[in-house]
Amino acid sequence: MWLRDIWYFALPSRQLRAGQMLHKTILGRPVLFGRTAAGEPFAMEDICPHRGIPLSHGRFDGCEVECCYHGWRFDQGGTCTAIPSLVEGQHFNLERVKVQSFPLRESRGCLWIWHGDAQGSGEDLPPPPEIPALDDGQMRIVETMRFPCDIDHAVVGLMDPAHGPYVHQSWWWRSRHSMHEKAKGFAPTEQGFQMVRHRPSSNSFAYKLLGGAPETEIRFRLPGLRFEHITTSKYTVVGLTAVTPLREGETEVNHLIYWDVPWLTPFTPVLRRFARRFLRQDRDVVELQQEGLAHEPSLMLINDADTQARWYHQLKREWGRASEEGRPFINPIQARTLRWRS
Template identity: 35%
Template sequence: MATSLRTRPADSDGPSSPEAPLDLGARLMARQPGDRRFGAPIHAWYPVRAARVRTASRAQLHGEWIDLPATVAPAAVQTTACGGWRLINRLGLIWACPASDVAPPDLPPTPEAPLALIAYSKAPARADYDQAVLGLLDPAHVPMIHNAWWWRSQARRTKTKRYSPSPFGFTAVAADAFASTPAYDLVSEDRKVSIEFRLPSIRLERVTARGFELINLTTVTPQAEGDVVIRNLILCSVAALRFGSPLLSAWGRTFLRQDVAILERLEGRSPHLPLVFAGDPDRPSAFYFASKAALLRAQREDAAYRNPVEAESLQWVT
């Protein structure tokens, strides 16, 4: 899979001229120290606010403050008044990326049918960025951290998942019956569940059945060094579930508090060590670092993104 990452030709005006001042993206890249395998990719979209908030506000990303306008029109990229940031309104969130001639990885597409926002929650954490993203990928995360009965049955079972490359990341589909989440029993038997990871930090769980679609989106925003915000939102084709939003959002906050508690316990133990991956349960983490390296290489060399993930089946007991 190869995807071009340039928005403007390399010979257009921009940081290529030695006299030109560095753009914000280049400035942020220059500030990022040492080993680029670690830390948040700079030329990438991160959510900075819920789209339903319709007042001008400020948000922090990569240690910089962004003045957000009251509204960002859906479906088109716009630039902040200062010109430093690109903004887009997608999937119920306002996303920001430094204005630059380096294109970020594409965001997930807008769902074909309109979906209602039925839950939204966010939680700040003092945590290492990569550690927070690995929490979205690690198969041990859900059974060890989120143990509500309606989300996960207590019985241990062997799970087999098929992983395949997908745009700027990879997607897992259960090869055996997806029975570990009692909440999904409410959806018909013919449901399909897939979990997509997309750079830089997007986990998108999709449940589809006849006449039904649900998107459960979790993201990590790097506000500043060692300072992240985890967001979760759920979009659903059953608009009436909107009335359950206060309850569903409260459940979401409970989950995020569990995430924050474990991340803050891990704080100081960053994965900025030689990377060692052991067996199938660590493969998604290895895919993450390989995907990030592929993105940085493509952006640095002005080349197409070459997805390093190959299809494989992984198995573990959770």
């Protein structure tokens, strides 16, 4: 159901401070995320192997996690280091007691968790997705929102160009009246596809603000990541929208924005409000959609506006097949131009 052997966006780095731990259900599993006093992040199953209570109810001293029930202690790799009830002479190999730990990586303000068979730190795994080049741009905005739907509907909603003028109507973005025909070049990329770098359409006020003939490139990659890379002769703005299944019927969408535009930074609170509103519009429409989906209707994908959605399903199928057959993933997408009105 959910793609395996792949990195998922787990949470924004800033949600996990040094010496802190937190619980989050991801891909149907309870996960304890922690960050040591030295700043190193880790993730393990949030279940005590003794009697099953979530370890996150216990204490974390910045080095080890202590269960709240009987005080067993675990290091950041999930290995038991102490069982307080043992008396002298009662020999017990603590190292046999292990909480499953999950490979976790941190880069550019994102924590990525591996969903697959690898355990521990997973040294042999491929690197997590890279945020497009941004020399000294920093992450300025993080918005997290939960969508009441499965991952597919959240992802398809992200890459659906035809909903913009209906769902995201606003003076600063676009309206139905600004709809016009578009033709964009697409090409396959690593684990996905891209809308090739181009001048964004003139109906977007937000792009105009940046000035200096902005160009944009939009990349999608499995399992549900959308990178928008906007450049002008001087500046770069990067948006990452990351979709992570929490459990069946619940998906988290994280929207992160990075930039190196000095004059934009004072407007961060305003831009954050816009980003939030944008995301909420997407969530609200998906919520309404659930009313119909509850009756399991058959759905349609229409050329060319829904071609990206179709590609997503093709990519997923191929990913699943490749990992089942233990062979490399072969990107099924062919370069082509898509045309639609939006």
